[in-house]
Amino acid sequence: xxxxxxxxxxxxxxxxxxxxxxxxxxxxxxxxxxxxxxxxxxxxxxxxxxxxxxxxxxxxxxxxxxxxxxxxxxxxxxxxxxxxxxxxxxxxxxxxxxxxxxxxxxxxxxxxxxxx
Amino acid sequence: xxxxxxxxxxxxxxxxxxxxxxxxxxxxxxxxxxxxxxxxxxxxxxxxxxxxxxxxxxxxxxxxxxxxxxxxxxxxxxxxxxxxxxxxxxxxxxxxxxxxxxxxxxxxxxxxxxxx
Numbered sequence: 597x598x599x600x601x602x603x604x605x606x607x608x609x610x611x612x613x614x615x616x617x618x619x620x621x622x623x624x625x626x627x628x629x630x631x632x633x634x635x636x637x638x639x640x641x642x643x644x645x646x647x648x649x650x651x652x653x654x655x656x657x658x659x660x661x662x663x664x665x666x667x668x669x670x671x672x673x674x675x676x677x678x679x680x681x682x683x684x685x686x687x688x689x690x691x692x693x694x695x696x697x698x699x700x701x702x703x704x705x706x707x708x709x710x711x712x
Numbered sequence: 713x714x715x716x717x718x719x720x721x722x723x724x725x726x727x728x729x730x731x732x733x734x735x736x737x738x739x740x741x742x743x744x745x746x747x748x749x750x751x752x753x754x755x756x757x758x759x760x761x762x763x764x765x766x767x768x769x770x771x772x773x774x775x776x777x778x779x780x781x782x783x784x785x786x787x788x789x790x791x792x793x794x795x796x797x798x799x800x801x802x803x804x805x806x807x808x809x810x811x812x813x814x815x816x817x818x819x820x821x822x823x824x825x826x827x828x
Contacts, residue, residue, distance in 0.1 A: 605752075639803055641818075642816045642818070685755070700757055700817065705753075
């Protein structure tokens with residue numbers, strides 16, 4: 597049972613336009629969400645995060661929106677650049693609290709191609 | 713600041729053989745994670761250490777996988793014996809681990825394992 601879903605395996609966008617990557621989750625207990633970007637032959641790198649107490653977080657060209665009632669988040673990249681071409685993973689975090697344990701659950705990823 | 717180091721980068725073995733991966737986290741990071749990423753899927757958490765103690769190993773196939781983090785720094789992940797379905801990228805990540813919630817994980821480049 598996939599707790600974090602990214603239903604679009606790939607997305608192509610023209611340079612300069614907006615890229616919108618979507619992520620849905622099933623567990624309403626998740627309270628922190630992160631986006632990671634991965635280039636081939638490298639490990640994922642952190643991009644941006646959002647706490648469940650917020651509905652938007654912005655960092656430069658990257659904005660993450662969270663809709664808790666819909667259990668949906670999205671990553672917007674504006675404007676898109678060819679260097680943004682990578683696989684983007686959505687991750688959800690379930691706090692374990694007492695033992696400071698953290699259980700990250702990753703989605704399957706969306707491959708973004710930004711065309712020049 | 714040096715990143716998360718992993719070795720080897722690539723490993724090819726035959727089924728039923730044993731293999732070990734090594735991870736050196738970012739200095740000062742108390743929490744260390746091992747993930748398995750099968751082609752086309754997101755990373756799946758195998759085990760999480762807080763210092764040298766195991767916080768979560770619920771998804772670790774304990775009949776063949778083992779991991780240790782002696783002295784709370786470096787970690788090794790071992791598979792014995794390997795099966796064909798263990799072919800994947802094994803990612804190590806670390807985080808500061810000094811507070812609850814919302815921590816960024818820093819990933820190593822991964823070890824790509826192919827079991828023939």
